[in-house]
Amino acid sequence: MAGHKPEFHDRRAAGRRLAAVLAPLAAAHPLVLGLPRGGVPVAFEVAKALDAELDLLFVRKIGAPGYEELGIGAVVDGAEPQLVLDEDIVRQLAPSPNYIRTEMQRQLAEIERRRSSYVGGRAPVEVAGRTVIVIDDGIATGGTVKAALKGLRKNRPARLVLGIPVAPGDSIAEISPECDDIVCLARPEPFHAVGAHYAVFDQTTDEEVVRLVREAACFGRSHDSPGRMAALRDSRGPAPR
Structure with a gap:
């Protein structure tokens, strides 16, 4: 893409720009959920600017029997994990309830491990x-984010907002019914790929995610109960292997 100038320097810079637009939500003491791994540096900057609590949101695909690359749904992490199924594909393939239940438990175990x-x-x-x-570093097809929003909606948030630095317009249009608001800073056409819109798009490491989550433990402290903040302060996990 000769002559193309990326919209963002890196994920942290994108997060700061996103935070400026999301700033009016600070008064609601929001919860910021970053999708690991690439969404976490973006979410960190949003949570920092809004003095908001930061957590991670894991989404795991459930593959079709014998064709794991074909997703029939997803499991969405949370205090109440949710199963989101693609009803059209499920009707066509008719996987057994036992298969779906077993795969859900398997993916929940992987979510818990991560x-x-x-x-x-x-x-x-x-x-x-x-x-x-909900924050990610960008959207291409939007399948993971769509599943995340569908799952979160089942857990009855007062308001569900998606914050994205960059995405194609058609993906945003498809996702918009799943949330109350979308903030997307750039909708370039042609889109190509998420990484094409960052000058620096290195892989986010497990170690960086751990460090950012620990550093964010103090965010939103003034809005939270002493008990929860003590738990956040004391939570320490081993670095991923």
């Missing part, structure tokens, strides 16, 4: 009744 490696014993933050901002 959550433990990033945040130790800290449980997912409850979203019911809260303003929740």
Whole structure:
């Protein structure tokens, strides 16, 4: 893409720009949820600017029987994990309820393993009744983010907002019914790929996620109960292997 100038320097810079637009939500004491791994540096900057609680949101695909690359749904992390199924594909393939139940449990176990490696014993933050901002570093097709929003909606947040630095317009249009508001800073056409819109798009490491989550433990402290903040302060998990 000769002559193309990336919209953002890196994920942290994108997060700061996103935070400036999301700033009016600070008064609602929102919960910011970052999608690991690339969404976490972006979410960190938003949570920091809004003095908002930061947590991670894991989404794991459920593959079709014998064709794991074909997703029939997803499991969405949270205080109350949710199963989101693609009803059209499920009707076509008719997987057994036992298969779906077994795969859901398998993916929940993987979510728990990953959550433990990033945040130790800290449980997912409850979203019911809260303003929740879901953050990723960008959207291509939007399948993961769409599943995340569908799952979160089942847990009854007061307001569900998606914050994205960059995405194609058609993906935003498809996702918009799943949340109350979308803040997307850039909708370039042609889109190509998320990384094409960053000058620096290195892989976010497990160690960086752990460090940012620990550093964010103090965010939103003035709005939270002493008990929860003590738990956040004391939560320490091993670095991922």
